Amino acid sequence: MKTILEVKNLTMNFGGLCALDRIDLDISEREIVALIGPNGAGKTTFFNCITGIFPPTEGEMFISPPGKQRKSIKGLKPNQVTENGLARTFQNIRLFQNMTVLENVMIGRHCRMSSGIAGAVLRNRATVEEEEAVVEESYIILQKIGLSEYVNEFAKNLPYGAQRRLEIARALATEPFLLLLDEPAAGMNLRETKELDELIVRIRDSEGVSILLIEHDMKLVMSLSDRIFVVDYGKKIAQGKPEEIQKNPVVIKAYLGEDFDA
Amino acid sequence: MITLPEIKKSFFVSLWFMFLTFPIMVVRVNPIEKAVEWRWKNLLLVGVGSFLLSFVWRYLFKRKEAGKKKEEAGYDSGAKSFFHIILAEPKIYKPFLIGIAFFALAFPFIFSIYQTNIMTTALIYVMLGLGLNIVVGLAGLLDLGYVAFYAVGAYSYALLNYHFGLSFWLALPIGAALGAFFGILLGFPVLRLRGDYLAIVTLGFGEIIRIILENWNEFSFGPSGIANIPRPGFLGIEFSLQGATTFMYFLMIVLTLFTVFVVNRLQNSRIGRAWIALREDEIACQAMGIDKTKTKLTAFALGATWAGMVGVVFAAKTTFINPASFTVWESIIILCIVVLGGMGSVIGVVFGALILILLPEYLRAFSEYRMLIFGAVLIIMMVFRPGGVISSVRRTYRFEGLTGKRDKTGI
Ligand SMILES: Nc1ncnc2c1ncn2[C@@H]1O[C@H](COP(=O)(O)OP(=O)(O)OP(=O)(O)O)[C@@H](O)[C@H]1O
Ligand SMILES: [Mg+2]
Numbered sequence: 001m002k003t004i005l006e007v008k009n010l011t012m013n014f015g016g017l018c019a020l021d022r023i024d025l026d027i028s029e030r031e032i033v034a035l036i037g038p039n040g041a042g043k044t045t046f047f048n049c050i051t052g053i054f055p056p057t058e059g060e061m062f063i064s065p066p067g068k069q070r071k072s073i074k075g076l077k078p079n080q081v082t083e084n085g086l087a088r089t090f091q092n093i094r095l096f097q098n099m100t101v102l103e104n105v106m107i108g109r110h111c112r113m114s115s116g117i118a119g120a121v122l123r124n125r126a127t128v129e130e131e132e133a134v135v136e137e138s139y140i141i142l143q144k145i146g147l148s149e150y151v152n153e154f155a156k157n158l159p160y161g162a163q164r165r166l167e168i169a170r171a172l173a174t175e176p177f178l179l180l181l182d183e184p185a186a187g188m189n190l191r192e193t194k195e196l197d198e199l200i201v202r203i204r205d206s207e208g209v210s211i212l213l214i215e216h217d218m219k220l221v222m223s224l225s226d227r228i229f230v231v232d233y234g235k236k237i238a239q240g241k242p243e244e245i246q247k248n249p250v251v252i253k254a255y256l257g258e259d260f261d262a
Numbered sequence: 263m264i265t266l267p268e269i270k271k272s273f274f275v276s277l278w279f280m281f282l283t284f285p286i287m288v289v290r291v292n293p294i295e296k297a298v299e300w301r302w303k304n305l306l307l308v309g310v311g312s313f314l315l316s317f318v319w320r321y322l323f324k325r326k327e328a329g330k331k332k333e334e335a336g337y338d339s340g341a342k343s344f345f346h347i348i349l350a351e352p353k354i355y356k357p358f359l360i361g362i363a364f365f366a367l368a369f370p371f372i373f374s375i376y377q378t379n380i381m382t383t384a385l386i387y388v389m390l391g392l393g394l395n396i397v398v399g400l401a402g403l404l405d406l407g408y409v410a411f412y413a414v415g416a417y418s419y420a421l422l423n424y425h426f427g428l429s430f431w432l433a434l435p436i437g438a439a440l441g442a443f444f445g446i447l448l449g450f451p452v453l454r455l456r457g458d459y460l461a462i463v464t465l466g467f468g469e470i471i472r473i474i475l476e477n478w479n480e481f482s483f484g485p486s487g488i489a490n491i492p493r494p495g496f497l498g499i500e501f502s503l504q505g506a507t508t509f510m511y512f513l514m515i516v517l518t519l520f521t522v523f524v525v526n527r528l529q530n531s532r533i534g535r536a537w538i539a540l541r542e543d544e545i546a547c548q549a550m551g552i553d554k555t556k557t558k559l560t561a562f563a564l565g566a567t568w569a570g571m572v573g574v575v576f577a578a579k580t581t582f583i584n585p586a587s588f589t590v591w592e593s594i595i596i597l598c599i600v601v602l603g604g605m606g607s608v609i610g611v612v613f614g615a616l617i618l619i620l621l622p623e624y625l626r627a628f629s630e631y632r633m634l635i636f637g638a639v640l641i642i643m644m645v646f647r648p649g650g651v652i653s654s655v656r657r658t659y660r661f662e663g664l665t666g667k668r669d670k671t672g673i
Binding site: 051053077078079082083087088090094095096097098099100102103106107108110111112113115116117119120121123127130131134135138139151152170171173174 | 524527528531532533534535536538539542543545546547548549550551552553554560564659660661
């Protein structure tokens with residue numbers, strides 16, 4: 001299968017703290033990959049580096065979008081990364097709270113629209129059609145994610161689980177080929193987590209996107225992922241299939257502490 | 263019920279007020295007779311007045327707190343104010359609007375030149391407020407140097423007319439373009455700053471422009487300013503003073519309507535949405551593919567465009583400009599208009615401008631207490647209606663079925 005994201009030697013230093021230490025990672029087409037590790041391991045920092053929020057200290061990052069040339073995304077601004085087809089959600093929910101659910105998704109469509117100031121003021125045919133299309137497209141995305149009942153609600157009034165799913169819907173609206181989910185199940189109950197599990201598989205199958213997710217819920221990780229990368233103190237300590245990771249003594253040790261003898 | 267502790271509290275409040283106002287309300291030095299007047303009656307008035315007002319204040323405060331609790335408990339509709347109910351009901355606001363339209367049309371024919379002039383000034387501030395509203399209210403960028411772009415517009419007409427005899431109608435778009443140009447020029451370096459830092463830098467920029475105008479005599483004629491700026495002509499008609507004033511007034515009405523139209527359309531567009539999202543959460547916004555710098559710059563430049571345009575009108579209206587018209591105070595007033603009226607709300611800003619500009623004019627009767635009342639109104643407003651007179655209830659995009667028919671409700 002074709003590799004769509006290659007990260008090589010990614011290093012991120014915050015002053016003296018080495019949050020990421022020479023991480024290599026790759027994702028193939030339609031693959032679900034999990035990035036796990038104890039708290040403070042550097043997982044979110046990894047997302048921030050590839051999405052352009054932090055410029056990495058060292059390392060290379062390449063994407064090969066389906067049907068397009070391989071290119072480096074190092075040094076791109078966050079919005080350019082998104083335009084190139086990487087979309088993400090946030091660990092601490094970052095919805096536009098005072099906008100409606102529909103509007104949140106419409107913001108996601110922003111980078112796939114083109115009308116400018118003149119269009120906004122003159123409200124010519126092309127603009128009106130584009131706006132109408134965006135409303136419909138956004139609604140269809142909400143239907144897929146199972147949020148259509150909330151379409152006209154303000155984001156802040158949504159239950160927690162629905163807010164997490166709205167973040168996914170918003171990210172999908174940018175038409176990504178790779179979806180980066182930062183702890184999508186955090187704060188969800190068992191039923192919601194199970195629904196999320198199904199949702200992620202469904203997104204992969206229907207949209208044909210690859211998914212890289214950070215998650216602490218091991219049950220979800222083991223059932224979803226094709227491959228797992230484990231980081232601890234900024235270093236990659238293991239990678240492989242779920243069954244291999246489950247048995248890996250280094251991973252067990254990282255999770256349960258130094259004193260534990262496997 | 264009024265309880266004893268409340269009376270005690272009010273008593274101390276009134277004591278405190280008497281102490282505070284003692285130097286201005288009681289003592290008056292009469293320099294001619296070289297005597298000090300003691301106006302003890304005023305002290306009594308302040309004491310009793312503040313004692314009673316403190317009860318009113320407490321009552322309003324309690325009501326506000328109760329309202330807030332209700333809202334937190336989930337009674338959403340409780341937040342709807344009197345204005346919003348009126349504005350949501352076409353049956354009520356349509357006749358109201360028609361009434362206002364007729365009043366506006368008849369205004370210069372009913373009232374004196376003086377009144378018409380004041381109204382024109384108020385409309386100038388309505389436009390400035392709406393322009394700044396794009397920057398502060400919609401995009402959330404605190405700009406304290408807005409008046410600089412206003413100055414750019416005014417001086418571009420004055421100077422172009424002085425040197426090249428350019429007419430008002432040609433200067434209007436040029437002033438707007440120059441405003442935009444300066445907006446972009448300033449915006450590029452400063453828009454990476456946030457909140458208070460941006461405020462400080464724009465404040466500095468506003469002062470720099472004013473100081474340049476004040477000191478660069480060869481260019482701007484310094485503090486003595488530029489006089490004899492022609493009023494706008496219209497199809498070659500020579501206006502009398504009365505006619506010119508009336509024409510200026512109607513010109514401002516048209517420009518204001520144009521501004522309301524444009525701002526409304528911008529608000530409900532792809533760019534307007536991006537501004538609001540940017541105000542909500544910058545990082546999420548960028549992660550959604552919105553170019554932060556470009557979007558902010560658009561807002562900043564558009565705001566500046568409006569200031570430039572209004573500047574040209576201002577120069578034409580007063581026929582004389584000098585740097586004293588473009589002090590920080592002006593920026594603050596315009597900002598007050600936006601904040602007091604209701605950030606992001608077009609009707610709110612219109613109201614805010616009318617209140618803030620007309621109030622001091624009509625308070626002239628109270629001469630020395632004018633600014634005191636003005637300040638008190640501002641403080642009371644901000645305590646009891648922090649969202650502004652008519653806080654912004656944004657039109658939200660609503661989905662009404664997959665037919666492509668989209669309806670927008672709200673105000
Ligand atoms: N902007 C920053 N400046 C300085 N240090 C940072 C910054 N962001 C993260 N760090 C540090 O980098 C390390 C990794 O943080 P990160 O948020 O990536 O962990 P994580 O794996 O996502 O943890 P969690 O599971 O708790 O979300 C932590 O020690 C953190 O304090
Ligand atoms: Mg994290």
